[in-house]
Amino acid sequence: MINLDLMKDSSEILHYNNPAIPLYICKERIFSYLHLSGLCHWHDDIEYIGMRKGHMAYNVNGKKIMIHEHDGLLVNSRQMHYGYSDDGTDNEFYCVVFKPQLLAANQELQHKYIEPVIENISIPYYYLSAAEEPQKKIITIFDSVIRLNEIQATGFELAILSELQIFWTEWFKLLKPYSELQGKKIDRDIAVQKQMVRFIYTNYMSRITLDDIAAAGSVCRSSCCRIFRRYFNKTPNDFLNSYRLEVSMNLLLDTTRNITDISYSCGFNSPSYYTEIFSKYKGCTPTEFRMQHSLLLTRGTVSVL
Numbered sequence: 001m002i003n004l005d006l007m008k009d010s011s012e013i014l015h016y017n018n019p020a021i022p023l024y025i026c027k028e029r030i031f032s033y034l035h036l037s038g039l040c041h042w043h044d045d046i047e048y049i050g051m052r053k054g055h056m057a058y059n060v061n062g063k064k065i066m067i068h069e070h071d072g073l074l075v076n077s078r079q080m081h082y083g084y085s086d087d088g089t090d091n092e093f094y095c096v097v098f099k100p101q102l103l104a105a106n107q108e109l110q111h112k113y114i115e116p117v118i119e120n121i122s123i124p125y126y127y128l129s130a131a132e133e134p135q136k137k138i139i140t141i142f143d144s145v146i147r148l149n150e151i152q153a154t155g156f157e158l159a160i161l162s163e164l165q166i167f168w169t170e171w172f173k174l175l176k177p178y179s180e181l182q183g184k185k186i187d188r189d190i191a192v193q194k195q196m197v198r199f200i201y202t203n204y205m206s207r208i209t210l211d212d213i214a215a216a217g218s219v220c221r222s223s224c225c226r227i228f229r230r231y232f233n234k235t236p237n238d239f240l241n242s243y244r245l246e247v248s249m250n251l252l253l254d255t256t257r258n259i260t261d262i263s264y265s266c267g268f269n270s271p272s273y274y275t276e277i278f279s280k281y282k283g284c285t286p287t288e289f290r291m292q293h294s295l296l297l298t299r300g301t302v303s304v305l
Helices: 107-118 133-151 156-174 176-181 188-203 210-216 221-232 236-254 259-265 271-282 286-299
Strands: 023-028 046-053 056-060 063-067 072-075 081-084 092-098 125-128
Touching: 023 133, 023 156, 046 056, 046 133, 056 072, 063 072, 063 125, 072 133, 092 133, 107 156, 125 133, 133 156, 156 176, 188 210, 188 221, 188 236, 210 221, 210 236, 221 236, 236 259, 236 271, 236 286, 259 271, 259 286, 271 286
Parallel strands: none
Antiparallel strands: 023 092, 046 072, 046 092, 056 063, 056 081, 072 125
């Protein structure tokens, strides 16, 4: 399921394994997501996706990247991203998310090694191929991080931190060719897209028009549609309806609220229109969806993340 915990700027609120340590490690499957897609989001943390079985499409700032089996992907800080299945197949992957500042408490080290990476607009992501030795070494380091987290022997957090520092050293070496492209200027379309997505996430329960979404990004209607096509391959209205449906699915599964109440609380102007859109996107009515998944959950055959 989607994570609906968002900051005021629509960046994701990460639920770290230990709230006191900005580190999140988990094993997931794309079939655990009801829409076979994560929610578009961004955060200050570095994110690693390691593909163990199958493959997955990943969207970073509107660019589609296919992560193949045994390969990995690093997403830099504050980049818009989400993973999804573009062919309906399942997979198995590991996710490691951490604040890069965790690796260097010393300001000089942060300035020398951390900031040149997270503030470099030429590095929105970095693909790791298991067939390339320098990149395979990084994948192996994250494999060690995952094992340490699974075993959780005494002092495992310190051991994980040590591995992440080694990773950063190796990654920093690989990023040396990008150093001349370093910059802090944010692509205007990305900034506008974040503003419009933020507006939708914050106001989805209200009546929203195309003019409202465009105004949130201070662009015209045509530019609004162009930017949504570029980053999501969807119209603004399709993106809005998709998000409303995702929110409604959480309510269908996690609450006993009736369909009418859910439809209005998610911004649909009538229960009949909600049912029409739900059926169009999901292939069943909201009532049928609730019954089907309640039965599957009772049998213990569905994993909901």
